[in-house]
Amino acid sequence: xxxxxxxxxxxxxxxxxxxxxxxxxxxxxxxxxxxxxxxxxxxxxxxxxxxxxxxxxxxxxxxxxxxxxxxxxxxxxxxxxxxxxxxxxxxxxxxxxxxxxxxxxxxxxxxxxxxxxxxxxxxxxx
Numbered sequence: 001x002x003x004x005x006x007x008x009x010x011x012x013x014x015x016x017x018x019x020x021x022x023x024x025x026x027x028x029x030x031x032x033x034x035x036x037x038x039x040x041x042x043x044x045x046x047x048x049x050x051x052x053x054x055x056x057x058x059x060x061x062x063x064x065x066x067x068x069x070x071x072x073x074x075x076x077x078x079x080x081x082x083x084x085x086x087x088x089x090x091x092x093x094x095x096x097x098x099x100x101x102x103x104x105x106x107x108x109x110x111x112x113x114x115x116x117x118x119x120x121x122x123x124x125x126x
Contacts, residue, residue, distance in 0.1 A: 016072040020082060021126045023061070023068035027089065028119040030058040034112060055097060062086075062093040085122060089115070 034054045040047030069086035072078065092115050099108040 016068070016075065017126075020065075020068040020072045021123070023065040024119065024123045024126055027058070027061040027065050028116070028123050030054065030061045031112065031116045031119055034058055035116065038109075038112070055100060059093050059097060062090045066090050089119070089122075092118075 034051065037047060037050040037054045041051060066083070066086040066089075069082040073080050073083050092111065096108060096111055096115065099111065
């Protein structure tokens with residue numbers, strides 16, 4: 001019976017770890033797509049709409065990353081470090097939204113590049 005619980009616990013840990021990896025990959029992809037849609041802003045009529053919709057999706061992906069990090073940490077009692085990383089990304093995403101709405105590209109653009117780099121780093125570490 002004890003072996004069965006261990007196998008089940010291992011399967012659950014792998015599942016939550018996979019969910020965390022998928023959440024980070026989704027966040028990384030949405031940040032990259034935001035860079036692509038930002039490049040379309042001056043050249044197409046639909047660039048602004050794509051960037052606006054993409055911002056909402058990217059913010060949702062950051063919230064999903066927090067949820068996945070909590071689910072990976074809480075049941076298994078592992079390190080809370082991924083939760084802190086995910087929360088940091090959510091804070092950066094919130095700053096990005098505020099800076100984008102305020103039209104402050106001098107900070108908005110470098111912050112986006114930083115977020116993409118950090119997200120790729122988080123994905124590589126997982």
